[in-house]
Amino acid sequence: NAGVTQTPKFQVLKTGQSMTLQCAQDMNHEYMSWYRQDPGMGLRLIHYSVGAGITDQGEVPNGYNVSRSTTEDFPLRLLSAAPSQTSVYFCASSYSFLRGNNSPLHFGNGTRLTVT
Amino acid sequence: GESVGLHLPTLSVQEGDNSIINCAYSNSASDYFIWYKQESGKGPQFIIDIRSNMDKRQGQRVTVLLNKTVKHLSLQIAATQPGDSAVYFCAETIYSSASKIIFGSGTRLSIRP
Numbered sequence: 001n002a003g004v005t006q007t008p009k010f011q012v013l014k015t016g017q018s019m020t021l022q023c024a025q026d027m028n029h030e031y032m033s034w035y036r037q038d039p040g041m042g043l044r045l046i047h048y049s050v051g052a053g054i055t056d057q058g059e060v061p062n063g064y065n066v067s068r069s070t071t072e073d074f075p076l077r078l079l080s081a082a083p084s085q086t087s088v089y090f091c092a093s094s095y096s097f098l099r100g101n102n103s104p105l106h107f108g109n110g111t112r113l114t115v116t
Numbered sequence: 117g118e119s120v121g122l123h124l125p126t127l128s129v130q131e132g133d134n135s136i137i138n139c140a141y142s143n144s145a146s147d148y149f150i151w152y153k154q155e156s157g158k159g160p161q162f163i164i165d166i167r168s169n170m171d172k173r174q175g176q177r178v179t180v181l182l183n184k185t186v187k188h189l190s191l192q193i194a195a196t197q198p199g200d201s202a203v204y205f206c207a208e209t210i211y212s213s214a215s216k217i218i219f220g221s222g223t224r225l226s227i228r229p
Binding site for chain 2: 004033035040041042043044045048058059090092097102104105106107108109110
């Protein structure tokens with residue numbers, strides 16, 4: 001049981017390049033989300049999904065796209081990388097996000113992205 | 117506005133003592149709270165959670181207290197060990213048009229030998 005798997009672990013991009021951060025979970029979780037973590041700060045929600053085919057914006061969605069074609073995968077796409085997107089990106093999933101029936105998020109180990 | 121904050125950004129405790137990490141939240145409608153531990157280079161790891169219909173929940177060496185009157189959350193770690201050194205985050209779940217989990221900025225716990 002691998003949990004939440006993120007690839008790559010490290011990535012360096014030049015300004016304007018695009019790329020996709022991969023996230024996969026094998027726990028049959030309905031809820032998946034992407035966070036970014038900047039130095040000395042907490043996690044900020046980028047996008048989330050409550051199930052296959054459903055996505056929504058979080059606190060800082062600009063410059064990122066997501067899709068959820070399967071329950072297992074939730075890729076994050078950077079359309080045109082900017083230095084402000086230098087950060088550590090975490091994918092997280094949860095069995096349930098229904099009010100009164102929540103379960104905690106399970107996190108991957110992150111992708112460290114540098115945009116030069 | 118919606119926010120989750122921490123009173124102390126850093127906390128240094130003697131090995132073997134108890135640690136108390138505090139957190140304030142601002143959304144009175146939040147009904148699910150979680151504490152996470154993050155070690156260097158890793159993703160946050162679930163420690164313990166509590167629902168708003170409870171005021172205390174205990175785990176192994178950890179206790180979470182919830183005071184809804186003053187919107188305050190705390191994490192108590194008993195007999196702190198070197199392996200407890202990490203950054204600790206509290207988080208609240210907010211239900212609105214965009215249901216989301218909001219994280220605080222974190223408290224770094226360091227252990228003195």
